Structures are given as structure tokens and as C-alpha cells.
Amino acid sequence: MGLFSARLSAKAMVPLCRQLSTTYNAGIPILRALDLVADQTRDRAARDVLRRMRDRITAGSGLGDAARAEATYFPPIFVELLAAGEVGGRLDVMLGDLADYYEDRLALQRKIAGALAYPAFQLFLAWHLGTFALGLVRGLDLNARHSAFSTYIHSYVRFQAIAWLCCAAVFAACIVLARLGIFKWIVGWITTFVWPLAPITRWFGLARFFRALSLLIGSGVSITACIERAAANVVNPYMRRDLVRAVPLVREGASLANAFQASRSLTRTAHEMLAVGEESGNLEGALQKVAEYHAAQGEHAVKLATKVGNVLVTLMVATVVGYVVISFYSNLYGGLLNDL
Numbered sequence: 001m002g003l004f005s006a007r008l009s010a011k012a013m014v015p016l017c018r019q020l021s022t023t024y025n026a027g028i029p030i031l032r033a034l035d036l037v038a039d040q041t042r043d044r045a046a047r048d049v050l051r052r053m054r055d056r057i058t059a060g061s062g063l064g065d066a067a068r069a070e071a072t073y074f075p076p077i078f079v080e081l082l083a084a085g086e087v088g089g090r091l092d093v094m095l096g097d098l099a100d101y102y103e104d105r106l107a108l109q110r111k112i113a114g115a116l117a118y119p120a121f122q123l124f125l126a127w128h129l130g131t132f133a134l135g136l137v138r139g140l141d142l143n144a145r146h147s148a149f150s151t152y153i154h155s156y157v158r159f160q161a162i163a164w165l166c167c168a169a170v171f172a173a174c175i176v177l178a179r180l181g182i183f184k185w186i187v188g189w190i191t192t193f194v195w196p197l198a199p200i201t202r203w204f205g206l207a208r209f210f211r212a213l214s215l216l217i218g219s220g221v222s223i224t225a226c227i228e229r230a231a232a233n234v235v236n237p238y239m240r241r242d243l244v245r246a247v248p249l250v251r252e253g254a255s256l257a258n259a260f261q262a263s264r265s266l267t268r269t270a271h272e273m274l275a276v277g278e279e280s281g282n283l284e285g286a287l288q289k290v291a292e293y294h295a296a297q298g299e300h301a302v303k304l305a306t307k308v309g310n311v312l313v314t315l316m317v318a319t320v321v322g323y324v325v326i327s328f329y330s331n332l333y334g335g336l337l338n339d340l
Contacts, residue, residue: 021095196305203298214287
């Protein structure tokens with residue numbers, strides 16, 4: 001469970017889904033499986049949720065209803081696939097699919113975090129070392145005594161403390177806006193329309209949508225419900241709103257390829273694969289393939305954006321270093337000329 005959302009993270013969902021799948025496939029009843037997984041999980045929120053599910057099932061609720069009661073903590077795709085697996089008698093398949101899905105998603109998140117770690121470290125160093133050096137060469141008297149340097153250190157520490165307090169205030173405001181449901185629209189607008197975030201958001205959003213749609217269709221859920229629930233799995237609210245526009249057209253009898261024809265989020269490849277999947281009768285497999293294609297394109301977009309970001313950060317650091325050197329020699333020779 002994160003600061004910006006009450007839902008369990010992918011890191012918590014991976015062991016939960018895999019352990020549930022393993023215990024259930026071993027022939028252990030679902031009530032006992034929930035107990036075992038709850039005892040083994042390290043995530044306190046996940047442990048409490050599983051135990052509440054167990055209590056509801058003991059009281060007479062179905063597995064899907066027990067999971068739906070915890071929709072605040074569980075992602076929509078988890079709830080819907082559990083319910084579909086229970087009704088269709090394919091709970092073992094659904095649990096295995098969910099485990100694979102969250103393992104792939106966590107691996108992808110780690111790749112993105114790894115790609116962004118070095119630029120973030122560069123920016124961190126550039127800010128602290130750059131502001132320190134700039135303040136030093138611009139405000140320190142070269143002929144002053146040691147006490148002047150100590151005074152500067154104190155003022156620099158005070159400046160950084162104020163800067164970090166401002167960052168903390170902004171972070172706290174973001175948490176409040178996230179809890180109110182406003183922050184996702186602000187971030188969604190940035191990630192939808194600002195390069196290089198826009199293509200990354202589109203590729204990964206479509207990968208999640210088609211992977212969820214493939215799993216839901218395979219579970220036997222109605223096609224309109226599949227679209228709505230798969231779209232709910234897309235993080236970006238603007239993409240989600242665009243994708244669900246196909247639902248009324250499908251209800252009227254349009255094919256998926258035609259229903260999504262006006263969608264601005266789908267790529268040309270996605271349109272073609274939808275048509276191929278419907279014509280061949282293997283829609284589930286086609287959706288899985290198109291999800292893999294978009295995930296691969298998203299990883300490529302992250303690598304490209306990371307390279308561009310590294311170049312920009314390097315140029316920024318070089319600019320700061322050059323400015324510091326120029327300021328230093330300007331102060332040095334300016335002081336010498338004044339002495340003459």
C-alpha cells in the first residue's frame with residue numbers, strides 16, 4: 001500500500017498471487033490457502049485483507065464477493081479475475097495468470113526504475129554541488145578569514161533545509177490531492193501530452209490494457225465488461241476515458257476493430273491485431289501478442305528517453321561547471337585588479 005493510493009503495490013501482489021496459485025493448485029482449499037498466504041506474507045496490509053476475505057467466506061460469501069469488498073485495496077483486474085475464475089470453475093488458471101501478470105509488471109517497473117536511477121542521481125549531485133559551488137565563488141571573499149567560510153557553510157545548510165522543506169510541502173500536497181482523486185488528472189495530463197512521457201505512457205498503458213483484456217476474455221466475462229474492467233487497469237485517466245468510448249458501440253453490435261476505430265490511444269498495430277484476432281477466432285492470443293509488442297515498445301521508449309535525459313543532464317552539469325569556473329576566475333582577477 002503506497003502513499004498515493006490505498007491499493008496494494010505490484011511488489012505486494014506478486015508473492016500474494018503466486019502463493020495463492022501454488023497452494024490452490026496443490027489441492028489446498030481456498031480458505032486454508034488464504035490462511036497460509038496471510039501467515040507467510042510480510043506486507044501487513046495484504047495480511048489484514050486476506051484475513052478479512054477469509055472471514056467473509058466463512059460467513060457465507062463467495063470468493064469474488066469477498067475480494068470485491070476489498071476493492072479499495074485490490075486492483076480491479078485481480079477482483080474480476082478471481083470472480084470470473086470462481087464462477088467459471090477456472091480459479092487455478094486465473095490465479096496462475098494473475099501471478100504471471102504481476103511478476104511481469106513488477107519486472108517492468110524495476111527496469112524503468114533502474115533506467116531512471118542514474119539521471120536522478122546526476123540531478124541530485126548537480127543541485128547540491130552546483131548550488132554550493134555557485135554560492136561559494138559568488139559570495140565568498142577570497143581574502144577573508146576562515147570564519148567567513150564557516151558562515152557560508154551555515155547559510156548553505158540553511159538554504160538547503162528550506163529547499164527540502166519546500167519539496168516536502170509539495171510532496172504532502174501531492175499526497176492530499178492523490179487521496180482526493182485530483183492528482184491523477186494532473187499527472188495524467190502531463191504524461192499524456194508532454195514528451196518524452198507521452199509515448200512511454202501510451203505504450204505501457206496499451207500493454208496493460210490488452211494484457212488485462214486478454215485475461216478477462218479468457219475468463220468468460222462479457223466483452224463490454226471486459227473493456228470497462230481492462231480500461232480501469234490503465235493508470236492514465238485520459239486513456240481510460242478514451243478506451244471506454246468503444247463500449248456503447250460494442251453494445252450496438254459493432255466489432256472490436258470498428259468500435260476502437262475512433263480511439264486516439266490505440267496504435268495502428270493494435271487496430272490491425274484486433275481485426276486479425278476477430279477474423280481468426282483467436283482474439284485472446286492476438287491480444288496477448290499485441291500486449292507483448294506494446295510492452296517491448298514501451299521499454300524501447302524508456303531507453304531512448306533515458307539516453308536523451310542523460311545527455312540533457314550532462315549538458316546541464318557542464319553548463320553549471322562552466323559557469324562556476326568563469327565566476328571563480330572573474331572574481332579572482334576582479335579582486336586582483338581592484339588591489340592594483
